[in-house]
Amino acid sequence: MPVNMDHHWLPFSNNRLFHAEPQMFESAKGVKYWTPEGREVLDGSSGLFTCAAGHGRSEIAEAVYEQIQKLDYTPHFQRAAPISFELAEKLSGLLPEGLDRIFFASSGSEAVDSAIKICLAYHKANGDPQRTKLVSRAWGYHGVNLGGTSLAGMVGNRRDFGGITCDVVHMRHTWNEDQRYTRGQPEDGAHLADDLEAICQTYGGETIAAVFVEPIAGSIGTIVPPVGYLKRLREIADKYGILLVFDEVITGFGRTGAAFASQEFGVTPDVMTMAKALTNGAIPMSAVAVKTEIQTRVIQSITADRPELMHGYTYSAHPVACAAALATLKIYEDDRLFERGKALSDTFLDLVYSLRNLPQVTDLRGYGMMSGIQLKPGAAPGEKGSIVQRRLFDEGLHVKATGDALIFAPALVSTEEELTQMTAILQKTLGDAE
Numbered sequence: 001m002p003v004n005m006d007h008h009w010l011p012f013s014n015n016r017l018f019h020a021e022p023q024m025f026e027s028a029k030g031v032k033y034w035t036p037e038g039r040e041v042l043d044g045s046s047g048l049f050t051c052a053a054g055h056g057r058s059e060i061a062e063a064v065y066e067q068i069q070k071l072d073y074t075p076h077f078q079r080a081a082p083i084s085f086e087l088a089e090k091l092s093g094l095l096p097e098g099l100d101r102i103f104f105a106s107s108g109s110e111a112v113d114s115a116i117k118i119c120l121a122y123h124k125a126n127g128d129p130q131r132t133k134l135v136s137r138a139w140g141y142h143g144v145n146l147g148g149t150s151l152a153g154m155v156g157n158r159r160d161f162g163g164i165t166c167d168v169v170h171m172r173h174t175w176n177e178d179q180r181y182t183r184g185q186p187e188d189g190a191h192l193a194d195d196l197e198a199i200c201q202t203y204g205g206e207t208i209a210a211v212f213v214e215p216i217a218g219s220i221g222t223i224v225p226p227v228g229y230l231k232r233l234r235e236i237a238d239k240y241g242i243l244l245v246f247d248e249v250i251t252g253f254g255r256t257g258a259a260f261a262s263q264e265f266g267v268t269p270d271v272m273t274m275a276k277a278l279t280n281g282a283i284p285m286s287a288v289a290v291k292t293e294i295q296t297r298v299i300q301s302i303t304a305d306r307p308e309l310m311h312g313y314t315y316s317a318h319p320v321a322c323a324a325a326l327a328t329l330k331i332y333e334d335d336r337l338f339e340r341g342k343a344l345s346d347t348f349l350d351l352v353y354s355l356r357n358l359p360q361v362t363d364l365r366g367y368g369m370m371s372g373i374q375l376k377p378g379a380a381p382g383e384k385g386s387i388v389q390r391r392l393f394d395e396g397l398h399v400k401a402t403g404d405a406l407i408f409a410p411a412l413v414s415t416e417e418e419l420t421q422m423t424a425i426l427q428k429t430l431g432d433a434e
């Protein structure tokens with residue numbers, strides 16, 4: 001039956017083009033989608049970096065079904081259900097040591113805005129209410145709520161929303177033309193973290209609340225941090241009493257080889273955001289993890305009988321999302337998926353780097369199970385990415401395009417054969433001269 005497409009306004013989409021040439025998925029299993037016409041499309045971006053354990057996991061479906069029947073909803077303002085504490089405890093066991101207090105929300109964007117407010121509340125509780133400025137990075141993506149839009153370093157995401165943003169200063173991005181085709185971490189570039197030092201000198205370190213970075217910049221097309229860069233950021237943040245926030249919405253849950261990129265790169269932030277693969281994408285859920293002392297300080301700053309953090313969502317720690325997350329974390333553990341992703345990474349990156357000499361490719365970047373394929377630009381910025389993304393769908397591969405880059409990041413359950421099939425479609429499509 002034809003679908004009436006008049007009423008749903010698709011996000012981050014060209015709705016006019018979509019209506020002319022709809023590209024829809026109707027079902028999914030493992031690393032495959034099927035269109036309503038029954039055509040198979042391989043999933044080269046784990047949905048949207050969500051479905052690390054592959055689609056259609058019955059363990060998650062069953063947990064969700066049971067939870068809805070048992071307790072479909074509970075408010076979390078002065079109320080709770082045991083299941084959210086169970087999830088928070090489980091998560092804190094996966095996180096870097098010291099990050100063991102968890103605030104829940106429903107999307108990456110909500111997690112980022114919650115993290116901003118927690119940082120501001122911490123400084124206020126600490127007697128530093130003047131710390132209101134935030135630092136982030138050019139080409140960064142931190143979601144689309146107002147705080148995240150302010151932090152955004154992807155210009156297109158800020159440009160149309162002047163007047164609503166808060167006080168943010170941007171560091172430079174770490175991509176370097178001379179290091180194109182670097183596999184893993186570029187050797188040169190740790191000095192770019194000194195931008196934070198320069199910002200502290202210019203604005204006064206005592207005015208800055210937090211610095212937000214994605215350990216690997218994901219949405220711009222996988223930009224891997226240079227060796228020593230994150231460590232240097234940590235040192236400068238410490239020197240000036242600034243909170244270091246890692247936005248691990250994409251890099252969390254085994255994408256880089258460890259549970260979190262923080263562990264993979266050996267640098268512990270004060271605050272971490274996560275979402276997407278927390279529930280394998282099946283139910284919206286996100287979280288902010290903070291160091292124990294951050295929560296303690298905020299809680300202890302209030303003696304009156306009122307909430308210490310005037311922030312929260314109707315769907316914070318939704319019991320059904322908690323059930324989905326617990327089932328997902330069990331899959332990660334039982335199937336040793338983070339180890340599997342790490343073991344698969346070499347084969348995956350060999351395949352990615354086999355695309356090096358194709359006419360449409362101008363740079364390749366990759367780490368763990370995520371990669372960026374930079375395309376020769378078209379007539380207008382982003383046009384080539386869009387055209388190639390549509391062409392790939394027609395050839396049987398779903399890959400997220402961002403500007404003129406593709407983010408190729410398959411599920412951690414992919415087989416070598418599936419990865420080879422996906423790469424063959426990329427070879428064919430990017431092998432065209434135009």
Ligand code: PLP
Nearest residue numbers: 107108109141142143247249250
């Ligand atoms: N932060 C990062 C690093 C992301 O990559 C994303 C989404 O891709 C977000 C935040 C926003 O997440 P959501 O789209 O769930 O709001």
